[in-house]
Amino acid sequence: MSTYPSSVLEADHRELVSSFESFVRKELVPLAADLPEDADLPPADLRDYVRRRSAALGFYAGDYPEELGGSGMPFTAVVLLHHAAGRSGCPLAPYALAGSDGPSPLLRHGTEEQIERYLKPLVRGEAVRCLALTEPHAGSDAFQLTTTAVRDEATGEWVLKGRKTFVSNADRADFTLVVAAAEGEPTAFVVEAGNPGLRIGQRYDGMSGEPLYELLLEDARVPDDAVIGGPAGVGSALGNGIDSLSRGRLVVAAMCDGIAEYALEQGVAYARERRAFGERIGAYQHVQEHLVSSRAEIEAAKLLTLACARLVDGGTEAPENAALAKLTSSETAVRVVDRALRVHGATGWVRGHPLEFLYRYVRMMTIIEGTSEIQKVIVARSMGLG
Numbered sequence: 001m002s003t004y005p006s007s008v009l010e011a012d013h014r015e016l017v018s019s020f021e022s023f024v025r026k027e028l029v030p031l032a033a034d035l036p037e038d039a040d041l042p043p044a045d046l047r048d049y050v051r052r053r054s055a056a057l058g059f060y061a062g063d064y065p066e067e068l069g070g071s072g073m074p075f076t077a078v079v080l081l082h083h084a085a086g087r088s089g090c091p092l093a094p095y096a097l098a099g100s101d102g103p104s105p106l107l108r109h110g111t112e113e114q115i116e117r118y119l120k121p122l123v124r125g126e127a128v129r130c131l132a133l134t135e136p137h138a139g140s141d142a143f144q145l146t147t148t149a150v151r152d153e154a155t156g157e158w159v160l161k162g163r164k165t166f167v168s169n170a171d172r173a174d175f176t177l178v179v180a181a182a183e184g185e186p187t188a189f190v191v192e193a194g195n196p197g198l199r200i201g202q203r204y205d206g207m208s209g210e211p212l213y214e215l216l217l218e219d220a221r222v223p224d225d226a227v228i229g230g231p232a233g234v235g236s237a238l239g240n241g242i243d244s245l246s247r248g249r250l251v252v253a254a255m256c257d258g259i260a261e262y263a264l265e266q267g268v269a270y271a272r273e274r275r276a277f278g279e280r281i282g283a284y285q286h287v288q289e290h291l292v293s294s295r296a297e298i299e300a301a302k303l304l305t306l307a308c309a310r311l312v313d314g315g316t317e318a319p320e321n322a323a324l325a326k327l328t329s330s331e332t333a334v335r336v337v338d339r340a341l342r343v344h345g346a347t348g349w350v351r352g353h354p355l356e357f358l359y360r361y362v363r364m365m366t367i368i369e370g371t372s373e374i375q376k377v378i379v380a381r382s383m384g385l386g
Contacts (some may be wrong), residue, residue: 012306016082020059020096024085027053028092033252035091037352040209040360044172047095048125055098055125061098068115069123075247079254079309081331083302086258089266089354094255100168101128105244106177106188106237111230118175118190130173132164132191132215133241142145143238146219149182151191151224157180158227160189160197160220170200170213177228178217185235188228195220208361246322247312249369253305253322253329256365260298260329261335263358267291269342270347281343301329320382327375330365337362 030052035042039206042050054060055069064070065076078097085093103122110119121127145169147162160180166170172178176190190196197220204212227233268291271282305328308321337358341348348355366372380386 013073013080015031016073016077017080020081021084021088023054023059024088024090024096025059025094028090028096032092040357041211042092042095046092048128050092051125052101052127056125059096060125061103063300064103064123068226071119075250075308075312076306079250080303081260081307082251082254083258086255087261088258089262090348091357097251098122099100099172099251100131104129104131104177106228106240107129107251109229109233109236109240111225112272113225114190114228121174127174128169128172130167130169130176130215132146132170132176132178132217134164134166136163136214143179143186143241144187144310145179145181147178147180149187151182152221154160155221156224157221157298158189158224159216160222163201164215164216164217165247166204166367167215168210168212170215171211173202176215178220179241180239182218182227186235187234187238188239189222189226190228190242191217191220191222191226195222197221206364207367208364215338229247235316245369246319249322249326249375250305250308250312252365252369253301253325254309256326256329256333257298257302257305259358259362259365260294260301263337263340263355264291264294264298264331266348266355267294267343270344271301279314287343290343294336294339297332301325301332304328318382323370323375323378326369327372327379330362331372333362333365 005023030157031046058071059081062071062073062081063075070353085097107114107119107122118127118129122129125179135146137146147160147164150161151157152159160178162180164178175190176198177193178189179186180189181187191323197218199216199218201214201216206212207215210269229236256276271281271287271291274281305325308325311318311321337355341355341359344353347353350356377386
């Protein structure tokens, strides 16, 4: 029996996906083999190397145009690469594709100077950024902003004041994308590292080992050209951010599909070899129920994610599509990893086993890029409810 890949996925960008899988297998797996067993997060310098190497090969930010340093590939291909990264089981593979430290769709709305100065280095994997959007008392209602940006008429600068939380990469970012209320509307700014008004506050360590930070904006002054998109960008962050969130949710969905597939493979392999009471445990119906239910759910989630990615390539980026895919795939991955751990029993629970890490890691996927509850709200509204 094979769980990889679905025949419907096989024809889509198969050569590209095979090339990426070869890169992971030949270059990243050997590097990952040298990581300590108890290390959840690879060292920053190794992550940076993987990003730059992947960018040089054309994988990292592949959907960005060639004039920006990308490969100009369709979004469907990007989704399939993230799927392959999750399926590989290699802890370095996710860093080979653009995530929270890479190019932001917000910067695609930037001025020519901003694109040259900030976006292109991100596409090449040469810079790291972070996004300061979430606020302590807003959570999922991300655009209910208390962080403000007020223009100093005397100098022409913007003065940013507020507090952001759960910011990835804040400790090593070359610049921060800050969303603040300017003239009463959500506006995105670039704040470079070293700005005396930008300070890192509390550090939070997530279940899967990734650190998150609080960022404090204490009268951080930025020039007028720090507004993403220039003068026309004042008040446009909400509209520009919706596209960014939708694509980000589909990428998370694809990664979850791959992780779930990897967990299922682990469960099937163990069920075939492990013996109890004179039988391989895969012969017992309760074990079969775990694994067959997982396969059915994975196949459905993969098809939904791919269908939504194809719609994006066709010009339809409806937020409810991405919300539905992200909700389905992330919750499916949580269930599949849990079932695979049940099949393994104590073996999978032991620190250092891939499923032990995935059990902690995959829960995060139901939270990032909008919680499952928020995805349900988006879908409900598209149905005319609420």
